[in-house]
Amino acid sequence: MNYRIVYIIIFIILCAHTSFAQQPFTFARTDEPVSVWKALAWDILPGGGHIYTGHYEYALVFASLKISGVYAIYYYYNYWHYRGSLYRSAKKANQAIDPEHDLLFKDPEGGYKTVKEFGYAYDRAAHYFTLSIIANTAIYVTSWLFTWYHVQKINESRQPTYVGFNEFTFTTDENGTMWAAYAMRW
């Protein structure tokens, strides 16, 4: 048996198989490094950065915290303006009704308050609003730090990408001679 013919046939079959499959093969993982800036930008959305990096449990926690935080800002902003309006209204009414006495006005939240006490409640509401902003800032910074850390960990385990193709073609010329060609690209 002519072993050279057998080798050529096996070679052709193998090359044809890989060529007709039309699928790339890789020598390493195809994942590209994750962009830190994209991840941080996605993290502006509740849980976005953690979903981007595939940490869904973190996404759930931070999404809950961020939604609650934004709601707290909305709630305390309204509350601050509300307490301010009560204070201004009480101050004006005290001046109009009996400026020589500190009147006690009915607080919608219960009990009675003087104008000075309404002022204290107004200040407290402003503090709550400020604290809600500080808490939100802390939540966002913490979330960004975790996102940045996760991106670093992902990129440490990823290699540059190498993708290769091979190609095997048959051609015939005008004299009926068949030519076989093989090319490999990296």
Next chain:
Amino acid sequence: MNLNIKSIVFFLAIALVTGCLHEPVDEEYYNDLSKVKGGQKPTPPVIVSLTVSDHTLELKFNTDQTENGNLITYDPDTGSNENLYYLVYISATDPANFTDPKLYYDVRYYVGYVAETDFEPGVDPKVVTIKISSSYHGTVFLWMTSHDGGRESDHTDVLEGSIL
């Protein structure tokens, strides 16, 4: 999926509603006596006399005398004086020199109170005695107000006495 959308809409609606619970009030919100503790302010008592004996002051005042059929001291919200307290203030300086009229009602000049119910009903004048420290010598200025538990009346005329 529909249930999820409904749940989200439901929670958003709750969030918006609870946020809107604190809509600011307008400036005239408290310009309403029904929102003021005590409603209308009571009328003050009428001081009859102030007698100084050694370091004891004897103060006589009227609250039940009628004026055109009306009580002299009463709470306009109830029409009676059964719920009133009578506050006594004393100062060593002439209150006419107070820079702020609010000082007539300042706690630093407040001595104490008696209630209308502490006295026999309908009997005037009412008498209270106040003991002054034996170390004090000089002039005392005294005035009173009434209080209905929410609002305080205007002050009475100021009476003057000398402790030798």
